[in-house]
Amino acid sequence: MTAVSSPDPFRWRCSRPPPPSDHDTVTAATPAPDLAIESRGLTKRFGEQIAVNKIDLAVPRGAVFGFLGPNGSGKTTSIRMLLGLTQASSGQISVLGQSMPDSLHAVLPRVGALVEGPAFYPFLSGAANLRRLDTADRNAPSSTRGARVEQALARVGLTHAAGKKVAAYSLGMKQRLGIANALLQPRELLVLDEPTNGLDPQGTREVRSLVRSLAAEGTTVFVSSHLLAEVEQMCTHAAVMSGGNLVAQGTLADLRHVGQTRVRVRTPDAAAAAAVLTGLGLAPVHSDVPEQDPWVAAPLPREMSVDLTGQPESIVTALVAGGVRVRGFLIEESSLEERFVALTGEGFDVLQ
Numbered sequence: 001m002t003a004v005s006s007p008d009p010f011r012w013r014c015s016r017p018p019p020p021s022d023h024d025t026v027t028a029a030t031p032a033p034d035l036a037i038e039s040r041g042l043t044k045r046f047g048e049q050i051a052v053n054k055i056d057l058a059v060p061r062g063a064v065f066g067f068l069g070p071n072g073s074g075k076t077t078s079i080r081m082l083l084g085l086t087q088a089s090s091g092q093i094s095v096l097g098q099s100m101p102d103s104l105h106a107v108l109p110r111v112g113a114l115v116e117g118p119a120f121y122p123f124l125s126g127a128a129n130l131r132r133l134d135t136a137d138r139n140a141p142s143s144t145r146g147a148r149v150e151q152a153l154a155r156v157g158l159t160h161a162a163g164k165k166v167a168a169y170s171l172g173m174k175q176r177l178g179i180a181n182a183l184l185q186p187r188e189l190l191v192l193d194e195p196t197n198g199l200d201p202q203g204t205r206e207v208r209s210l211v212r213s214l215a216a217e218g219t220t221v222f223v224s225s226h227l228l229a230e231v232e233q234m235c236t237h238a239a240v241m242s243g244g245n246l247v248a249q250g251t252l253a254d255l256r257h258v259g260q261t262r263v264r265v266r267t268p269d270a271a272a273a274a275a276v277l278t279g280l281g282l283a284p285v286h287s288d289v290p291e292q293d294p295w296v297a298a299p300l301p302r303e304m305s306v307d308l309t310g311q312p313e314s315i316v317t318a319l320v321a322g323g324v325r326v327r328g329f330l331i332e333e334s335s336l337e338e339r340f341v342a343l344t345g346e347g348f349d350v351l352q
């Protein structure tokens, strides 16, 4: 994967992972006002293991930001550091423009979070659990508690189960109750760690539409997932984690252009075509066409492919101008899944 550099910080950046170092430096940084979350060189070590390796996250305000990565890639550990639930080994974090964890008490009331599910009392109902959690929140006005609990339960589709003991909730219902807890107050930022875990397809759709409606109201949503399809359907931006490294981030629209588009040229004039392509600064890879086309006289057409840079029309024009007989010209876009596999070296669960 070649590095893609761009002056726009939200375009996809595919980067080589930084080498781990024993001498992490922490440099002063001014938080960007248009970013809801920003990290610089954020690192977490567990003994010898580097679970998160110098990641630079940039989550624009108003985005639905998918934090995508296979199991064990460091998503939850990163989220825990962002929220001050665990201490970073090194690096800097800014959430809603304030440095973390120094401004924890000022920042957290503005952030709703679901990380690995809150602990609920099984013998209390869903509504009673939310009331308890709301009581524990110093910033939550008690006068509006009942109405807010009711509203939060309605938003996640749990009104019918409000009075039911949590012990009798399914995993999906507990997950929704966790999201309801994050929604007890209006939040500027919602951080959801795998919110659709344990949900059935209907529940998954509901969470997706809930996230979209929250975003439409202006809430920034940072949501982790190991499901590519989910991130594609729900998010405006995404970052990809792989083995503790942040390997790409940017808008979903730009993500579709990450990775190489290849062009295949079929021609009997292989040598001339190779010369033209090389002249264009492209590096042709040759391959023999497996079966001979009965309509083509000898010599056997050969196929060569190049990574596309620039416009495909200009390649055809140059080939024709160079006297190359073009018998086939094919533009191959790699699928989004192939791009992720190329970025992470691992497959993603694409089905739900």
Ligand SMILES: Nc1ncnc2c1ncn2[C@@H]1O[C@H](COP(=O)(O)OP(=O)(O)OP(=O)(O)O)[C@@H](O)[C@H]1O
Binding pocket: 046, 051, 069, 070, 071, 072, 073, 074, 075, 076, 077, 078, 226
């Ligand atoms: N408390 C801990 N002590 C030691 N190692 C840990 C601890 N927490 C996480 N790790 C390790 O850090 C790595 C990243 O784990 P993390 O939970 O952040 O991954 P994840 O991307 O959230 O995975 P998943 O998709 O399975 O939730 C893993 O190798 C994990 O074993």
Ligand SMILES: [Mg+2]
Binding pocket: 075, 076, 077, 193, 194
């Ligand atoms: Mg996790």
